[in-house]
Amino acid sequence: MNRVSSNEDKIDIYSREVLITRDEINYRIEQLGREISQDYQGRELHLVGVLNGAFIFLADLVRHLSIPCQICFLQASSYKDQQVSTGEVILMHNLDLNEKNVLVVEDIFDTGLTLQHIKEDLNMQKPASFEICALLNKRITNKASINVKYIGFEIENRFVVGYGLDYAEKFRELPHISCLD
Ligand code: 5GP
Numbered sequence: 001m002n003r004v005s006s007n008e009d010k011i012d013i014y015s016r017e018v019l020i021t022r023d024e025i026n027y028r029i030e031q032l033g034r035e036i037s038q039d040y041q042g043r044e045l046h047l048v049g050v051l052n053g054a055f056i057f058l059a060d061l062v063r064h065l066s067i068p069c070q071i072c073f074l075q076a077s078s079y080k081d082q083q084v085s086t087g088e089v090i091l092m093h094n095l096d097l098n099e100k101n102v103l104v105v106e107d108i109f110d111t112g113l114t115l116q117h118i119k120e121d122l123n124m125q126k127p128a129s130f131e132i133c134a135l136l137n138k139r140i141t142n143k144a145s146i147n148v149k150y151i152g153f154e155i156e157n158r159f160v161v162g163y164g165l166d167y168a169e170k171f172r173e174l175p176h177i178s179c180l181d
Helices: 022-039 055-062 113-123
Strands: 018-020 045-051 069-077 090-092 101-109 129-138 150-155 177-179
Touching (some): 018 150, 022 055, 022 150, 055 069, 069 113, 101 113, 113 129
Parallel strands (some): 045 069, 045 101, 101 129, 129 150
Antiparallel strands (some): 069 090
């Protein structure tokens, strides 16, 4: 992953390239909502948001679903105030997903390590079905071989922030997605 060169305290985020605008995000989430609603017609969906990064995406996505759903969260940490993965993924949750139709909602599918851990962990509960939705899919080599059924946008290997995604806990509040590198 590309590193951010600037001192984080001096980043003028509004001067950085906007990769995906607020309108583009809204439009795509509407499409995803329609697609997911069709696929889960007649079934109750259990959405599992991955904190912290997916909280805005999940909140917007559920408002475009036209099927009954339940919403819960798990916490996953792999990046700790830095842009390079430590390779270690820590999951925290208190979920019971046995026999449920589970859709994990993640901010970004980068190496896939986090999603792989989540999948292994949640599948131990024997859900009725298990799928993943990620807002962003980063084009990198050596991704974990994991099926992400719903993808919002394909992006290059850039470090992005905004719309829930942070750099050292900053910039989550941006309504669009910007590049930091
Ligand atoms: P993975 O395990 O797929 O490599 O990484 C998953 C997590 O890394 C994401 O949920 C996200 O928190 C973080 N991450 C990966 N790429 C980026 C990025 O470009 N920007 C930000 N803010 N976080 C990222």
